[in-house]
Amino acid sequence: MSAILREAWRTAVPDLDDRHGPLPPLMLLLTVVTGLIDAFSYLVLGHVFVANMTGNVVFAGFAIAGAGGFALAPNVVALVAFAAGAFGCARVIRTVWSHRARVLILALALQVLLVAGAFLTAEVSGSPVKAGTRYALLSLLGLGMGVQNAAARALAVPDLTTTVLTLTITGTAADSRLAGGAGSRAGRRLLSIAAMFLGGLIGALLVVNVRVSLPLLLAAVLLAAACGIAWRLTRSSAPWTRPL
Template sequence: MSAVLRDAWATVVPDMEDRHGPLPPLMLTLTVVTGLVDAFSYLVLGHVFVANMTGNVVFSGFAIAGAAGFSLTASLAALAAFAAGALFGGRLAHGARTHRGRVLHRALLLETALVVVAYGIAEATAATPYAGTVQYVLIVLLGLAMGVQNAAARALAVPDLTTTVLTLTITGVAADSRAAGGKDSKAGRRTLSAGAMFVGGLVGAVAVQHGGPALPLLFAALLLVAASVAAFVLARSDAAWTKQL
């Protein structure tokens, strides 16, 4: 247990001399953002995810089979927007590939702008649940934002902190554990990653049900603004962690 707690602490309060420097807590913050945004998209925009593309592929199959409550058009729109966002995010990452802090900062500026615009539209729209043009505009904006985030996380390559995908993270906790014959399950960091997504989803769902449908996007935007400010400072660093792998 002590090893798990040490691993978790090193993720939240990292050693600045570590290969990934201050990036792990920022990746955890973006994981919370993912939970918030997907809570909004699934609960308010219909059965569609804007960050979890595995879910949208499965939902597309459900929709084709005629299952109630699933829209093939919405799932395809989310997939296309996410792919476009990943393309933009990839271009940003490659443009600043010599400095990981700049990769994060540029990606966060774009992602924050997209989420803020989405929040503005969601808050200004009186009729909910969102439907028609507004629904698809929100899906596209948020899909683009999550694609950018995922591309940046891929470029930064902080182990077990992808910000959007948990399947391999949870698999690693079990498969790399001593019970399975492994030596280092990194359970502290991996559990924090899953917990961050859970917290984002929980807070997002509570906000939708008891606050307002656009509230998860406001929370996500505030976290992104804070992360962007931190990334602005990090973009000026010349520490060893800023160099690409």
């Protein structure tokens, strides 16, 4: 247990001389954002995610099979928007690939604009969301989460993908000492799982009990804060800023 706690602490409060420097806590923050945004998309926009594309592929299959409560078009829109966001982000960040903080600031700036635009769209449309507005929101948020995923992939901080937990959960269980493994990075992996859970929980509470658009506002605020931190980090020339 003490090793898990030490690993969790090193993830949340990292050594700046580490290979990934201050990136791990920022990746955790983006994982919280994922939970917030997927809570909004699933609960407000129907049975569709804008970050968890595995779910959307399965939901598309449900829709084609005629299962109640699932529609094909929203899932396709989310998938296409996500792919477009990842493609566009990859094209942009390759221009600054010599510095990892500059990769992050560009991706975050794009994502702030997209999520803030989605929040304003949701505010104007009111609740329940109209069909046309639903597709606009899926497009904006899908683009934003594609951008985030492409940036996280480029930065490649181990076990902190910000959107996908399947391999994280597998690694936590399969690498545990009870399974005969070394138990490495269990603290980091558990923090990633907790961050996604926290984002989903807060997002759902806001949608159900307060105002449906508030998860997007909170996500935009967190992204703006991360953007400000990343801006300061662009001045660093520490070893962690060099590409992998």
